[in-house]
Amino acid sequence: MRTLYFDCFSGISGDMVIGALIDAGADPFQMEEELKKLNIEEEYTLSWEKVVKNGITSTKFDVILSRKPEYLHEHIHSHEHHHEHSHSNDHSHDHEQSHILDHNEHSHSNSNSHEHHHHHDHRTYKQIVEIINEANFNASVKNMSLAIFKKIGEAEGHIHGLPLEKVHFHEVGAVDSIIDIIGAAILINQLGIQSVLSSAIPTGSGHIHIDHGIYPVPAPATLEILKGVPIAASDIRSELATPTGAAIAAVLAESFCPLPTMTVESIGYGAGTKTFKNHPNVLRIIIGEMQ
Template structure:
């Protein structure tokens, strides 16, 4: 069985997932073409390229919002972005926008508020996915991940799913991260997804509603039932988007399964840590 294993030794976020999958051999150009079915491509440009994180060559993926994007909300990226990373491939803008998106905060980032306006509701996101005519696997994965995040946000804010308004996850970059990850996983012919336990980091982060402990409430809610690993790094390591991708797609959580390894990919986060590479590793191969 063709298996994808997420080795989350430095956490996980949506852009790290896409970077790692591209690094493992998925085709970002085909992903970009598929994403045009959403009819929001005037709102963003995509870029990806090689960066070195503590000695490991990895792929950094970025969603760069254009001035046509009317998504607005203050989102705090918690993603480790690298500003001057020598993209070897860039569409449109070559200047990378520090972040990761999602419910008010995202992974491994330096938290910088970005104001974008407007938001999309859960219902609008579901309609956009259904109208895009993705194949069934991509649509089902994407819908399940958004539902997981929507239910977590609804639980925290005391709202039914249909009333959840996604300021951050409605942001273009989060939509791209989630649906893009589904497209690449489908493209790679993955039949089973497994993952390590998820380190969430520690300390506090600033999000729209104030100063919150790490893991942030949405991330922790999403990871209910998923093994969390302790980690003394004082920053946010798992974002809501990254947490939801593993929580929804992961069938088992633990050490690397016995497999014949076919490809390995490293996806870079935004921050750089002194003692270990801030990357997500994916391992793809055949398991029994």
């Protein structure tokens, strides 16, 4: 059985997942074409490049928003965390950070490299479901994408006391989050993956600033998404698992276990934005045949 294993030794975020899948041999150009079915391509451009993280060559994936944010206001603010896709300092994903609710994964201003801030369109969960249903993806891509968004929407609704249909996603509704989740589903389907397994998920430690104040790591949304999933202790003071990354693993992984017995066919490293002193901030995926 063709199996994908998420080796999350430095956490997991949406952009790291896509970077690792491209690094393992998936075709990003086919993904880019498929994503046009969403009819939002005027809102973003995609980039991917090889980078070296603490000695490991990996692929960094970014979603760059086309428009400047109309309301930089409260959101860009302190995020230094967020954003999966764009930070450089020290972490990786921090970004998306956690809060789905208000941040977007790829764009934080702080140290990031690109300008893509989030332009929070404040799409609702219901609107995201409609966009996916109207896109005419194959059933596998559609179902994976809907399940991941539902996991995030339910977590946000639970924390904020809202029913799913009333949940607004500043963050997950942001274009970059939509691209990360649906792009990951497209690439996993493209690679013919039949089962997904994962290591325990390190969440990091410390605190992050989000629109609602200073929160502990893991942020409430991320922790809610990881209910039922083994999390791993980490003394790294940074957000290692973002809501999008956590939801991808929580929804797709059939079990959380050490590296299984398998014949390895391909390996991919997806770079996070931040750089840590003592270990590479990358997500490793291993694809192979399990007996």
